[in-house]
Amino acid sequence: MIRGHVGTTSKCRPIRFIALCGAILAGFLALARAQTDCADGNGTLDTAPPKGLSIEELTHKFVAGEDKVQAARAHYTYTQDVLVQTLNGKVADGQFHEVTTVSYDDKGKRLENVTFAEQSTLRGIQISAQDMDDIRVFMPWILASDQASEYTLTYMGQQHVDDLDTYVFHVVPKTEEKNKRYFEGRVWVDNRDLQIVKLCGKSVPDAPKPKKKNQPEEVRPTFVTYRQIVDGNWFPAYARVDDTLNFRAQSVHVREIVKFTGYKRTGTTSTASKP
Numbered sequence: 722m723i724r725g726h727v728g729t730t731s732k733c734r735p736i737r738f739i740a741l742c743g744a745i746l747a748g749f750l751a752l753a754r755a756q757t758d759c760a761d762g763n764g765t766l767d768t769a770p771p772k773g774l775s776i777e778e779l780t781h782k783f784v785a786g787e788d789k790v791q792a793a794r795a796h797y798t799y800t801q802d803v804l805v806q807t808l809n810g811k812v813a814d815g816q817f818h819e820v821t822t823v824s825y826d827d828k829g830k831r832l833e834n835v836t837f838a839e840q841s842t843l844r845g846i847q848i849s850a851q852d853m854d855d856i857r858v859f860m861p862w863i864l865a866s867d868q869a870s871e872y873t874l875t876y877m878g879q880q881h882v883d884d885l886d887t888y889v890f891h892v893v894p895k896t897e898e899k900n901k902r903y904f905e906g907r908v909w910v911d912n913r914d915l916q917i918v919k920l921c922g923k924s925v926p927d928a929p930k931p932k933k934k935n936q937p938e939e940v941r942p943t944f945v946t947y948r949q950i951v952d953g954n955w956f957p958a959y960a961r962v963d964d965t966l967n968f969r970a971q972s973v974h975v976r977e978i979v980k981f982t983g984y985k986r987t988g989t990t991s992t993a994s995k996p
Contacts, residue, residue, distance in 0.1 A: 756963045757943045759907070759921035764881035771888060776876045779888060779915075784869045786915040791865040793954045798824040800983045801833075803856055807844040808974040815844040824987065831857070845973045846966070855902070859924045860946050860979050861957030862904050864892070864917065871895060871903065879912070882919055886912045897926050906943070916955040921945040940966040942975065951984045958982070 771779050801823050807815040820837035841848065864872070877889040887909040894903035906922015921943065928939035942964035949958040962977035 756965060757921070757945055757961065758963070759943070759945050761945075762883045766878045766880045766889065768878040770876070771879070779876070780874055780890075783888070783890075783910050783915045783917075784864060784866050786910075787863050787865045787869075787917065790916055790954050790956065791863045793952070794863070794956055795825045795829050797951070797956075797984045797986055798822060799956075799981055799985070801856070802980040802982065803853075803977075804979075805843065805848065805975065805977045807846060808976055809844075813976070815842040817841040817843050817848055845971065846975065855924050855941075856960075856979055859902075859904050860944055860960040861981060862920060862946070863957075864904075864908065877907070880909065882909050885909075885918055887918060888912055892922070894925065902926070911955065914955060916948075918948050918955050919946065934969075938968050940968065942966055942977075944977070952986065956981065956984060 770776060774782075799822075801821045803817070803819045803821075805817040806813040816839070818837070818839045819835060822834045822836055824832045824834075826832060871894055873893050873895050875891040875893075877891050880887055880889050890908050890910065891906075892908055893905050897903060902924045903926075904920075904922055905925045906920060908917045909919040910916065911918045923941050923943045925941075927941060931938050942962050944960050944962045946960040947958055948955040950956075958981055960977075960979040960981075962975060964975055966973045966975055
């Protein structure tokens with residue numbers, strides 16, 4: 722989620738965030754030296770099949786639950802608070818901070834009003850418009866039926882996450898169209914409400930390596946996102962990145978926190994939330 726120019730070590734490096742999880746997902750995310758802790762709060766994974774319904778039925782009900790989330794969220798305004806820091810050891814040596822009020826019109830179009838934006842002091846990286854799109858789309862990712870057909874969903878088992886019992890699915894795109902990005906990672910689905918309560922992964926495909934030294938270089942780190950109950954639906958609430966981004970000339974340690982707060986229902990009549 723960041724773009725810059727790669728030449729000497731003093732230049733900005735392009736980097737793209739989202740959606741993001743590290744070494745604990747090494748089996749299905751090829752990302753070196755990731756630090757984001759996707760296993761935080763997770764119990765032991767039970768690979769037994771679900772009881773009382775088939776995996777196909779579970780998948781269908783889970784996607785239907787996500788349809789409910791997508792439709793409901795379009796009736797709310799909320800605050801999107803993005804904080805990105807570059808780190809020198811454990812100390813932040815640069816920062817980007819932006820706060821935006823988000824709403825949807827009666828056709829489901831996303832509307833934004835930036836209420837706070839400080840000048841970026843990030844070291845070695847620079848945030849691009851594409852990076853902000855990743856924050857809008859993949860960190861609060863909703864796997865509704867209009868996208869589900871584009872993905873292969875593999876049932877992994879059942880797992881206790883914090884105070885919740887969940888079903889776990891591995892998610893990968895079936896194919897990758899040119900100039901289109903997708904989510905790849907794992908999702909944890911509440912076993913009662915059948916909606917996502919946690920997801921961990923990244924946006925794919927990875928950006929190609931630049932052929933020339935002076936071309937921007939992009940790295941997409943992993944992220945973990947948690948949801949909270951809002952009027953009976955699980956809405957995106959908090960996302961985190963803690964990753965070392967490895968460029969040709971240097972590595973940059975990045976920490977990112979994105980909060981989706983202050984959900985308030987509006988009087989819109991839209992039926993779908995569009996990024």
